[in-house]
Amino acid sequence: MNCQEVGHRLSAFHDGEILPLERDAVAEHVGHCEECRQYLHDLEQLSAMAAGMAQPVPPPNLWSAIETGMNEQQPVSIDSVPENQLYHRIRGPIVRWVGMALAASALVAVWIGVKTRDVASHDRQAASVVGDICAACAGGETAVKPLPPQVVHFEKADGAAVSELVGYRPLVAEGVPEGYRVMATVAFKTPGCTCVQCSCRRSDGTTLTILEHDTQGKTWFGARPVSICKCGATDCQVTDVDGARVATWTTGDRALTVIGFRDTFELERLVAWFDDRRRNRVSELFERQQRF
């Protein structure tokens, strides 16, 4: 191993979190490389400083404040809700799937509003449609209602057929990150755009919906309060649709929307993954052009 290879592993080596084979190679290198030995010494110094840092002590009245809070019904912030709690009002997986699909449809409807109406009209429509979906998700199976037919029509197609239907090669058609399983891919065909919806299941059985569309409306979330979450170099618009966290961002000429992401770490991972797919595709295209 050279210094560069060892440099990436020194932190894990310092923690004893390195494979035995690599550990021996790193140890051998450090034995004869003064610079890497110094780096390792710095890591040890850093750990010693961390161990010596003064640790704050919780105030004595903290438990009283929590007890008081437990007796009040306060709104729950979206990013701190345990993942399973997000859907606690939806009874059973079928209803959850229906709710997620309808929520996805609502977002498409909101986007159509951006394309075809002025902003005020769009916001009214968004509030109306998204409100219906939220009520459907919150109310259980009996409350689930179809969207008005004039708002959204869709056709279903699986796998490669999706590309033909939407007229572009969706990033989601190339797969999803490790840890997710694609349950269904659906192409929504609407008067304003085409959109691919990929329904995924995590290894723990929870679900996530990914939408891909070729244009991005500025008021995609209507009048809902939106915050910006920075994932690497990408700004994601984040909002809450009836307890489900929803985020949208653009990568190249595509916009991606995820419904039901768990936390910023998962969102960051998804953003990075799809950005990689797009970059790979650009590289492929470039290489192909070079060949011809």
Add this chain to the structure above:
Amino acid sequence: LAEEAVTVIDDPLASVVEQCRQGRDLAWRQLYDACHAPVYRLAARMVGEEDAADVTQQTFLQAFRGMPQFDGRSKFQTWMHRLAVNESLQHLRRKHRHPSQSLDHPPADNRNDANDVDHRDALAYALGRIDPQLRAIFHLREVEGLSYREIAEVVHLPEGTVASRLSRARHELRQHLGLHAPK
């Protein structure tokens, strides 16, 4: 079947969690006693001591309200760490301030004179200058002593990513502290 195989977690708080579910009031306090110090430490490191109590309070409220949904696939303390990290990041966003600016200065009670800043304060200062997610990972490793696997569970990232981020955190801290020229 393989996917559904359940790993048995040896959680020292499992019985207390169960008592909470059975509605025994004293159990809530037991969970608080067991977890509040690390949660508060993490919150203080993430958002500063000024707001740490608020974040800790919110973290426990989220945990207690969400207790029926805690499935025991991770240790309760790991779950609490995760909630605390998320609540801290959410708190930073709510306050509309850039995370790296939030802890640019050492805590007020330590900020007497620039010459008094010893190593401990210097590290606190440097931690305030790195990305909050990196800060969380560094804290979980160096202060709470979590393994890479446990940190991966907290932040929902692969272990390899945890390793590279921790390495990046240390690299940046080393630079801020001016220990040596970056490698």
